[in-house]
Amino acid sequence: MAARILVLNTGSSSIKYELIDVGSRERAARGLVERVGEEEGRLTHHAGDGRGRPYTCERAFPGHAEALAAVLEAFEKAGPELDPVAVGHRVVHGGTRFREAVLVDDGVIAAIEELAPLAPLHNPVNLAGVRVARDAFPGVPQVAVFDTAFHRTLPPEAYTYAVPGEWGVRRFGFHGTSCAYVSRRAAELLGRAPEETNLIVLHLGNGASATAIEGGRSVDTSMGLTPLEGLVMGTRSGDVDPALLGYLKRARGLDVEEAERALSRKGGLLALAGSGDMREVRRRAAGGDARARLALEVYTRRIRKYVGAYCALLGRVDAVVFTGGVGEHDAATRAGALAGMDRFGLALDAERNAADASGERFVSADGSATAVLVVPTDEEWEIARQALALL
Amino acid sequence: MAARILVLNTGSSSIKYELIDVGSRERAARGLVERVGEEEGRLTHHAGDGRGRPYTCERAFPGHAEALAAVLEAFEKAGPELDPVAVGHRVVHGGTRFREAVLVDDGVIAAIEELAPLAPLHNPVNLAGVRVARDAFPGVPQVAVFDTAFHRTLPPEAYTYAVPGEWGVRRFGFHGTSCAYVSRRAAELLGRAPEETNLIVLHLGNGASATAIEGGRSVDTSMGLTPLEGLVMGTRSGDVDPALLGYLKRARGLDVEEAERALSRKGGLLALAGSGDMREVRRRAAGGDARARLALEVYTRRIRKYVGAYCALLGRVDAVVFTGGVGEHDAATRAGALAGMDRFGLALDAERNAADASGERFVSADGSATAVLVVPTDEEWEIARQALALL
Ligand SMILES: Nc1ncnc2c1ncn2[C@@H]1O[C@H](COP(=O)(O)OP(=O)(O)O)[C@@H](O)[C@H]1O
Ligand SMILES: Nc1ncnc2c1ncn2[C@@H]1O[C@H](COP(=O)(O)OP(=O)(O)O)[C@@H](O)[C@H]1O
Structure with a gap:
């Protein structure tokens, strides 16, 4: 069977996921858990090409751990087999520390945590996804992919604000993962x-x-x-x-x-x-x-x-x-x-x-x-x- | 003698002034009071074409009233005669209320005062200038000229911020007096x-x-x-x-x-x-x-x-x-x-x-x-x- 990567995009009250076959780029499954932390949660899971009826599950998911447990359950009940060679996580803010994607270890987790004041709505929940996935897939490499990383090439005259230097702030830029993909495709289309x-x-x-x-x-x-x-x-x-x-x-x-x-x-x-x-x-x-x-x-x-x-x-x-x-x-x-x-x-x-x-x-x-x-x-x-x- | 207008630009710690002959556009006098409110103030006054030696005066000016009194004294001692047909004041923020220059009366003063939260560094001191000039030139018309007025023509799509409407904020724009002058001259130069x-x-x-x-x-x-x-x-x-x-x-x-x-x-x-x-x-x-x-x-x-x-x-x-x-x-x-x-x-x-x-x-x-x-x-x-x- 082809190697597959599980991609997780963890939001404050949601988890979006896709299981991607890295050879064919085809989706083996995709789904969404909504209203995590609310009284009535909902999971929608599509196996295969997504054309069949989705598997759904409605119940409360008190936290991201319960939500991810429900995702594993969905794979068990509705397939396909969930055996990723890696889990890729979307992380919004990489600060100046992360100039490209990294394999997650305790040091990386601590560093992403330190960046929370820069992205209080995003980094902590992205990390919650990393933590529960580490527990759920022991031994499987976890990779953090940063929305800021593509913009590491900004020149100083672009990233410098005209504010006191001791504030330690700069332009980072986001949507970098999308920019990386789209700009590569655009160059190909332009030949x-x-x-x-x-x-x-x-x-x-x-x-x-x-x-x-x-x-x-x-x-x-x-x-x-x-x-x-x-x-x-x-x-x-x-x-x-x-x-x-x-x-x-x-x-x-x-x-x-x-x-x-x-x-x-x-x-x-x-x-x-x-x-x-x-x-x-x-x-x-x-x-x-x-x-x-x-x-x-x-x-x-x-x-x-x-x-x-x-x-x-x-x-x-x-x-x-x-x-x-x-x-x-x-x-x-x-x-x-x-x-x-x-x-x-x-x-x-x-x-x-x-x-x-x-x-x-x-x-x-x-x-x-x-x-x-x-x-x-x-x-x-x-x-x-x-x-x-x-x- | 030709009609002259006294123009006052009152800053937090300064008053700049010019006495302008409206027929010839020539300056009959110009000057600057610096460090108003500080321990050692300074007034520099040029009569006529400004080529002669300036009249100067160094002493403390506790407030704008004392500073303007020193300006009157400078005119008395070094000339020319100070008999303006009007006093023109630079006022930074006209809000939505003032779409063009106005003759100052008590209502205008109150309205400029109300705009202070929008321009806390400017409007209150501009007003201080208006108040002392009213006292110094009783019966002479005082005119407030707003830095925002030239931008009254901004279309809604330019002045609207994408923020909650109940905040009551918008783009006003400044440097309007300069823009008005410069754009008229530019059109003339372009024919x-x-x-x-x-x-x-x-x-x-x-x-x-x-x-x-x-x-x-x-x-x-x-x-x-x-x-x-x-x-x-x-x-x-x-x-x-x-x-x-x-x-x-x-x-x-x-x-x-x-x-x-x-x-x-x-x-x-x-x-x-x-x-x-x-x-x-x-x-x-x-x-x-x-x-x-x-x-x-x-x-x-x-x-x-x-x-x-x-x-x-x-x-x-x-x-x-x-x-x-x-x-x-x-x-x-x-x-x-x-x-x-x-x-x-x-x-x-x-x-x-x-x-x-x-x-x-x-x-x-x-x-x-x-x-x-x-x-x-x-x-x-x-x-x-x-x-x-x-x-
Ligand atoms: N056919 C469409 N016409 C106009 N807008 C659309 C259409 N389809 C989606 N959108 C808009 O795209 C936005 C969502 O973009 P999307 O890229 O899916 O979101 P996200 O940034 O959360 O990934 C919404 O404003 C939605 O209305
Ligand atoms: N010859 C010059 N070369 C470069 N900059 C100049 C020159 N003369 C004045 N400036 C600059 O212009 C600025 C002041 O502009 P000015 O229009 O006089 O000020 P304000 O906005 O207070 O009216 C200062 O930064 C000053 O260094």
Whole structure:
């Protein structure tokens, strides 16, 4: 039987998993545990190609340990056999310590823990996944793959904030696993060596980021010290005035932690349109909702500004690459973000862009100096690849 | 005798003033009171064309009232006669209430006071200037000219942050008085009607901002709710991750007010290079100081990104206009910010740019689709003009 890698993406109240055959890249199984820690949890497990009826299980999962136990149970009851050669974990923040994926040992766990203040919503729960998987698969190598690692190549002028040095802060950047995958695929589609390819990658999902890639290396990116900076996201504000939190404290007595939580969870499309889900925002806008329309304008304008900024940094841009749920499926976002940019050699083909297509594709006009690509991301496969490379 | 307007720019520890002949635009006098509120204050007063020896006065000025009294004394002793038809005041923040310059009355004073939480470092001291001038010139019209007013034309998609609506915040933009002056002059130099002129104005002084102007109207600008957002400045950070202040609180126990003060007064070039003065930073960089070199790279890269972003917003750009102490005098900043942007139709002429010139001038290459201009700003004249228009 072929070697398989189990990929775990542990969120605060969920575990997403895929069992990936590293030879064929096929999924042997995939599933999701939702509402971990709540009263009514739910596990949905698809064996094989995912076309059959899923195995489900509804009960309370008090913690990630119980949730992972339920995943093992699902494999036992519904197959396939769960015998991974490694477990790959998504870890959001690698700080300056982790410049690439690593085999997990106690020292690595301690180091990821130390990074918690930088990613309080993510690193602790990512680690919870690592811990329960170590117990569940004794002797199987665990690999941590960091969202920040792809951005290790940022030059100092890109990662340096103009703030007191003793604060010890810098831009890290996130969505790196997605960028690594998507930029490699884009170079292949363009028929260019990655080292000779300049790209702007727009990862537009619930989180959203823009990354400037020069010769295959990340040279600037919109997310910063944390994943809050940059583009407008589903529930995150992206860029705001740095004095906002001080103002809210002064003028409204709003505590900084509370304000930051709101910027993370009640900002973005949710704040502007009442929903953080792009499909719902589009529906409301189509129904004449003025707030939703403004939200879309704010959202696409921010993307356009980053595209312009990164064009100015890169000079030559071989392709703008859209990925993530919105980037892959929302033709109107792509059109809005790039409208009128033909004078920068960046022209969409309206028909290709609007086509009800999926999968990798060119959506630029034939004469466009800069290609525009849609490349569905595959972070799980990228995690499996990076894990495999460490075995 | 010709009508003259007294223009006052009151800072926390200073008063700058000019007495301007509105017919000829000539300065009948100008001066500066420094270190107001400190133990040893100093007044320097130039009568006439400013070529003679200045009148000076060194003593403590406990408050702005004493400082203004010393200014009146200087006019009495050194001339010219001080008989303004109006006093024009620079006021930093006009909020949404003041969309243009206004004649000051008690209601206006109260409204400016209410805006203090938005500009705690500026509005209260600007008002102090208004109050003492009202007492000193009873019956003379006082006019408040707002730094925000030029940006009243920002469209909602530019002024809306993706944050909870109940916070009542938005982008305002500053340096508007400078933008108004400089953009009008730029249109004249280009021989275009302002309504048909698209510009990117880079005001690079101690504060620094970029503004996108479409058909003479501000459509986007880098400063936001407060003058802290955007470009790297002398002592201000400009853009940072919105989660920075929360992180500093969590990880270092740093209070939000303290952190904001540091972002305002100990950020920017000062944080990166140990000096907030561009001439000093250049000196250090020329002497081989690696921190100063990095500071310059961070500084120019940020400008370049905003130029790219605003090119993407505007489509056609008739000119990029540099102003402010750095913009007017620092050829290396202009060159660094625009290097390699010929593919966007934006090319400097190296020789013109480096020429030891002053005054209004073209520094672009002859073939450049977008002109590059240096236009020394004249905020005092603009304040006088706007005050005059209200009489
Ligand atoms: N067909 C579609 N049209 C527009 N938006 C879509 C479409 N499908 C998914 N999206 C949007 O993609 C976003 C989720 O992106 P996704 O990449 O799946 O999320 P995550 O960042 O959590 O991985 C949601 O805003 C969703 O509305
Ligand atoms: N010849 C010069 N070369 C480089 N920088 C200069 C030069 N002259 C002034 N500057 C810089 O301009 C900045 C002050 O700009 P200015 O517009 O005068 O200030 P403000 O914003 O307070 O009005 C300082 O950083 C100063 O070093």
